Amino acid sequence: MNNQGRTAGLPTLEDVARQAGVSTATVSRCLNNPAQVTEATRARVMEAVEKLRYTPNFGARALAARRTNTYGAVIPTMENAIFARGVQAFQDALASIDSTLLVASSNYEASVEESQIRNLVARGADGLLLIGADRDPAIYDFLAERGIPVVLAWAIGNQPGVSFVGFDNEAASRKLAEKALKLGHRRIAYISAQSIHNDRARARVEGVRAAMKAAGLDPQSLRLVETHYSIKRGKAAFHTLMEGEDRPTLVMCGNDVLAVGAVMAAREMGIDVPGDVSVTGFDDIEIATVVSPPITTVHVPHRKMGNLAAQALLRQTLEGKPPETICLETEIAERASLGPVG
């Protein structure tokens, strides 16, 4: 994947592996954790490194002269503004030191994200912003081998070697659910994003289940619908939930875009929000205030998060500081879509 090698005809990790007759993983272990390989293997690999005059990228990277002042971000989607504001703040912070941000969007697909990460590294990105922590460990190894500083935003996790600038999705979602339970809601449904490869989505659902359990309800009684993020999907999911008996009195949504769809579907169906059914969102993006009634949601400090994520990444990249974790406070934005049980 070392494009700098490819484009300039320099030897790559792959070339060294071929020459030494070992796997690329073995070559990088020799270079990064020699203790993990036998002396014989190390000797063979180092001979190949010598012979091919191979310079590992992370070595070059240490030289400021080799810096590109370009940073990369891979976000799940550019459609709907979920990530737009935070990424814009991230970019503004980089622009203030004349660095450029290049953004790729993975469409919530793990394999696409992986190739975009490799591509951004191949293009010489000095550091990366990624969303959440839920990805193949091999990707973190790949980035660590190349010494690429990484900041993960929108979540807090325990991935070693990377910075986290995010918030506690579960606690935030739990707080909102507790508020709804206090208003008497018992029949609760949840419209979630696809939870696979999405730690934020899973944590938000868990927060609601935790609140239900604490209130003496069966967490498994939560009616869960998973769908893609879009107003249209939110509408469809709300229709599904309202079909048949035993309608929920509260429809919580994993994201404001889904909540907007739910509120619009309710209007189409002649269901009063919050009179008949309450709806909540998550994120507090602008669209939550545009729909009527405006949506009660979890306010995520997107601009602050984007700015602090940039600062953390720059401290790692330019000052060689160790990774850090910054957990931001969220709050409930109280609007009209959540009310007491009718």
Add this chain to the structure above:
Amino acid sequence: MNNQGRTAGLPTLEDVARQAGVSTATVSRCLNNPAQVTEATRARVMEAVEKLRYTPNFGARALAARRTNTYGAVIPTMENAIFARGVQAFQDALASIDSTLLVASSNYEASVEESQIRNLVARGADGLLLIGADRDPAIYDFLAERGIPVVLAWAIGNQPGVSFVGFDNEAASRKLAEKALKLGHRRIAYISAQSIHNDRARARVEGVRAAMKAAGLDPQSLRLVETHYSIKRGKAAFHTLMEGEDRPTLVMCGNDVLAVGAVMAAREMGIDVPGDVSVTGFDDIEIATVVSPPITTVHVPHRKMGNLAAQALLRQTLEGKPPETICLETEIAERASLGPVG
């Protein structure tokens, strides 16, 4: 700007200039328009090129082997979804051939856009998507010198050497204005994006003026407010327009985001839309259907435009086809925010 050179330790244009004791501009003139430099200068530069074994990037570019399968896009903003849908479609088309799209956003600033364009080229972009045609000619020279295929979208223009995949902003805006004039509107105001470096914004205003003229009105009687694209700015601009005597009966907006702001401001002010004042937008992004009343706007076929822009760029990049111009049809999306004069 030759990053392949920099990161791989190959000689750069700067190295050649230093060696020859001339400016980098002179070096690239020697390489691209030798006629513009004296024979003596050319000889000195070429000697340096020989000595350093310098290979200009645009030369390397001709070799398919040097392709990165990475394309770049520079859009004015990632906030609000104006460009999101079209860029997503553009990316989807590239993804279908396993190419990656890297996106930079310029915040509507010409100097930022220029450095992002140079950066994407330095990162090895095989081709670029840019919005509109309104930029420093030197940028087109820079791209032409390096043989980087370019497609300009969201507008149609006559810049030689690049493809256009867009629509006629003036005609689309004129058609909507004609519709409003037929409904009896005479006191018309327009909330526009900043028109500097924004050919789309200027064309949309011109379309309204043309319709006014054709209807026997003084085009200069159009009350024009220029502001940045945001719901907040749209609200503020609407407030300004409603202050004092002689309120307009129609407020046309250069973009749906501004129109949403105008409709929300009207609600706050107790002004009925369209009973007291009609509001129109432009783009037909999702938010136009979320606000109440939903906004009558110009429907731009964003997905189709993004997809066709990718096809045109790939034809140039992979098949060496000449640039082409594709002008898409727009239509009026009739909703509730435009009505007859009360």
